[in-house]
Amino acid sequence: MYTYENSPETINLFRIGTYHSLNLDNINDLQLITKEWYTDPFADSLNLDNIKTDEFKKFLLSLSPRNFSNLNERRISAVQYADQYCGVAADEEYGFSYNKKYKDYNPLGGDCANFASQVLYEGAKFKKNGTWKYEKDGSKAWVNAHAFNSYMLNSNRASLIARGSYNKVFKESFKLLPGDYVAYEKKGKVTHISVVTGADSKGYTLVNCHNTDRYRVPWDLGWSNKNITFWLVRVNY
Numbered sequence: 001m002y003t004y005e006n007s008p009e010t011i012n013l014f015r016i017g018t019y020h021s022l023n024l025d026n027i028n029d030l031q032l033i034t035k036e037w038y039t040d041p042f043a044d045s046l047n048l049d050n051i052k053t054d055e056f057k058k059f060l061l062s063l064s065p066r067n068f069s070n071l072n073e074r075r076i077s078a079v080q081y082a083d084q085y086c087g088v089a090a091d092e093e094y095g096f097s098y099n100k101k102y103k104d105y106n107p108l109g110g111d112c113a114n115f116a117s118q119v120l121y122e123g124a125k126f127k128k129n130g131t132w133k134y135e136k137d138g139s140k141a142w143v144n145a146h147a148f149n150s151y152m153l154n155s156n157r158a159s160l161i162a163r164g165s166y167n168k169v170f171k172e173s174f175k176l177l178p179g180d181y182v183a184y185e186k187k188g189k190v191t192h193i194s195v196v197t198g199a200d201s202k203g204y205t206l207v208n209c210h211n212t213d214r215y216r217v218p219w220d221l222g223w224s225n226k227n228i229t230f231w232l233v234r235v236n237y
Helices: 053-061 073-084 112-123 145-154 171-175
Strands: 002-004 007-012 015-017 020-027 030-038 158-164 181-186 189-199 205-209 213-218 229-235
Touching (some): 112 145
Antiparallel strands (some): 002 007, 158 229, 181 189, 181 229
16 A cells, blocks of 8 residues: 555555465475475565656656556456456455466466466457467466567567666656556566556556566566666557
């Protein structure tokens, strides 16, 4: 929950769900923990010394809500899917679960691209092809964040709005529409994908994703490290 200082009466809500996982093995008739891990939604937000906070704050406080009333039906359907299947961050009525038709790739390195692909296929009705597909498993372009982003841009199913540091893309981020996506690059490789699902009371872009499950979360939250490169991507519906 958060508000803006010049409109404290307007409350913005988002949800984050994270996982704490254990591997139990039977060793000498004892159940022993052999592996333990958890996902940290703020691991990449520890180095903020280059962000133009005063300039961006002034700009953001001057804004008003954005109007998405003219979205086409495919974008609306994509957002509906993203809201329903964003896991432990979703509304209770959806059971806090992923779509059971698909494998959960979190234990294999992350499920973010698999989720984004589902949003585009199940929600927005993009057709599968030889490169981007899911049968018993997903193809590389379906499940790998870097490959997904490259496929979308090189296939003309998407186009680049902006790429760069937070300082460079901050104002461009207000061009994102529900059904677009944000890719997060570290050390030259895209490691995460989030799907745009709306905007808050000042028009700040909100996203859903898997890994640390997110529902209507500000697009940069947890990704503010100065070493992150952001790709803001328009999906061509």
